[in-house]
Each structure stands twice: as C-alpha cells, then as structure tokens.
Amino acid sequence: MFNLNRTIATPKLWNKKKSLQQQQPRRSPFFFLSLSLLSVLVFFFLTYTSIPKSLFSTSSKTVNAALSPQYPHCRTQIPEEKFMWYAPHSGFSNQLSEFKNAILMAGILNRTLIVPPILDHHAVVLGSCPKFRVQSAKEIRLAVWDHIIELIRNEDCRTTVWTYQNDEVDGVLDSFQPDEQLKKKKKISYVRRRRNVYKTLGPGSEAESATVLAFGSLFTAPYKGSELYIDIQKAPGDLKIKSLNKKIEFLPFVPEIISSGKQFAMQSIKAPFLCAQLRLLDGQFKNHWKATFLSLKQKLDSLRQAGSRPIHIFVMTDLPQGNWTGSYLGDLARDSANFKLYFLREEDLFVMKTAKKLALAGHGLRFESVPASLDAMAKLEKHCSPDIVPDVLLYIEETVCSCASLGFVRTAGSTIAETIEVMRKYGSCSIPTPTAW
Structure with missing residues (x-):
C-alpha cells in the first residue's frame, strides 16, 4: 500500500503541523509492473493444478495455448512476455526490501514482475545467508506457495551474491565465506560466489528461455564487508537502472x-517530541x-540540558507496557515531571x-488491469469484505516517528529503524495529504 504518484519533498524539521507516511496491510499485494493482479492470482492459484510442469520452460505462445480454452482472461498480452517472481518472507521491512530488489532485477532482466501478497510478520522465516542459518530456497517456496513449488525454477541465496555492471570476473569467490569450523559444524559443502x-x-542464458523465473528470496543487507544476496547499489553505465534505484x-x-x-x-502529542524506536524482544x-x-539515555540527557521540561517522547516498542517495570522505560514512565510518554496499541480506537x-479505501484492488479481467475483478471486489481490516499499528508508528523534531533514537540493526530513517531523510511529514477524518 504505497503511493507511487507522490511528490518527494525536501527534508524538513517539525513545524508543529507536519507528519507523514503509510505502510501496508498484510493481506493485500503491492502493485504490478504492467501486469494485472487478476492475471497473477488466477495464473498461480486457479490453474496450477491443471498446468503441466513443462509449461514453465516454454514460451508465452505455449502459455496462451494452454490457458485459452479454460481461462481466456489469463492469456499474456505481450507475445513472448517473460515473468519474474520471488518468495516473500520475514517481517514487513524485509519484504519491502525484497520488493525494491525485485524491481531492480526485473528491470535488469526485462521481465514483468509478479508481486506476491504481503505475509504476516515471520509467517515465513528466511534466516541469514552469510550466517548459514537460512532455509533453502525450496523450503521457503514450499512455505509460501505449497503446491506450485516444483513448477518454478529457483536460485539459492546461500551460494550466490548477485552483481551487475562491475569489473570483477563473473563467478569469483565472494569475500565472505564460512570458516572451517562452521563448515564442519553445519556440514556446509558450498561456497559463495x-x-x-x-x-x-x-539474454542468451539458459534461464532466459523460461517464461517464469523465480527467486527463493530477494532480501539483502550488508554483512561483514559483503552483501547477503544482492550487491547492486550503483549502475553508472545503465541510466534505466540508475533511475530505478x-x-x-x-x-x-x-x-x-499519512493522515x-x-x-x-x-492532536495527541501537540509539541515537539523525540521518537524512541526500541526493539527489545525479537531475535538478536x-x-x-x-x-x-x-543510546536513549544519552539523547535524553542532552535534551534535558538544552531545553524545557517535560520532554515529550513517542515510544515505539515491542515490549508490552505491563513489562516496563524494572526497565529504563519504567523509570521514564514514573518520572512524569521530566518526561511525558506517548505510545499506541493495536486495540486503541484511533488505530x-x-x-x-x-480497508474501505480499497487500495489493494487498485492496479492496472487488462480489459478482459474487469468482470472478474468486480466479483473479487464484491467478495472482499471491509470488515477484514489490515494490521496498521506498525505503519502508523513509523509515520509518527518520521515527524519527531527532537530527534530519533533507533535500535541498531533494525530494518524498521532503517525505514524510519529513509522517511525522515525525505521529509515525509511535509508530503501533503487530504484533510483527515
């Protein structure tokens, strides 16, 4: 649920009026690159039981021939059109990172990107490629798509770091490899290239002939001087990819x-405030x-020396309020003379x-659609009840944090914190929105 027709404002500090941005509901897909949602849903969910395995290594003409009798609306609209798909996993921030990488990969390979639905947090857990805790690509696809796993080609993120437009020899060993002790302990026989x-x-590769190219994962992040999976930060010789980035x-x-x-x-904080993003329970x-x-204490100490009291703090944490006792959060909550804490909960009426x-806005059903699919989409829209609402707490919290003019204290290594940093960098609070409520 992203606004792609946006105007990016220059970064601004709090002016007592601005705040910003939204993330997505769990049950709706992102958006397609020139492919209708119906084509994807029907292609993978309604027809996989009747489509032969050989279909996924043939041309779009064969796809059309196979689908025409029973599902005429599933035919590809462009002759010889090629597709790319990947398996989402982990939390929303990881899935967002994968989505961005998927756009780059599809742009490089000139394939139409099939965007999978958003999964609940950790419905499918990846692990970490360089740490060799990652599930195999086959296991990830099995958890996500179940019956269609054997129909789709796959690449393994444990053995590969994808690059583009660099001077190094293709297939060279990556700088990060498992040491001998880890190889023995985990029975690792492969290397990273x-x-x-x-x-x-x-073009010209064996994979290029496949109608659907699938990745078990597209998540990446820096790790010990290397990247987990995709090392395509710059493409100086390719203006298209540079623009996409x-x-x-x-x-x-x-x-x-955003609103x-x-x-x-x-209306609730009503003053300049600090955002404290404290990830305390998950993983590492x-x-x-x-x-x-x-880090939070150091920031608050500096604010106390420089300004008036109380200091307003928006707390974004996975630690339930009932468990704050005995922690620094509990100390802050008790010291109401110096600190005023704000936070949101899933059960809050506001959330x-x-x-x-x-849910009523129906963003998940707004996408480019081929004419043949309009009737089917009307039926889909009819059966999507607005009573089934998305989990939006995290995304409202990130929006509020993007508006904190007194600063942002982040949890090191958190992808959620990275998302907030990007929002603050681009001045998301200054993006105009319609009148709220």
Missing part, C-alpha cells in the same frame, strides 16, 4: 496512514537491552479507525 545477474539470467529508495505510504500519523502527532535484539537503552478507513 559473485555472479553477474545479467550474464547469468539475461533513485525512484524506489523512498516509497511513501498511502494518504490514510493518521500526522493527526496523532499534532533481546540480548542488547543495555546498548539500546544507553482501529485507521485500519477500517484503509
């Missing part, structure tokens, strides 16, 4: 969440409470109202 995605999967760095949320975040900042973060709270409004 750097491979040029265009040469390996593009620039466009996808910041994807604003839809107006409903909601702004409203909470302006539960072992780093001391460091997380230390539920935002979710309802987002």
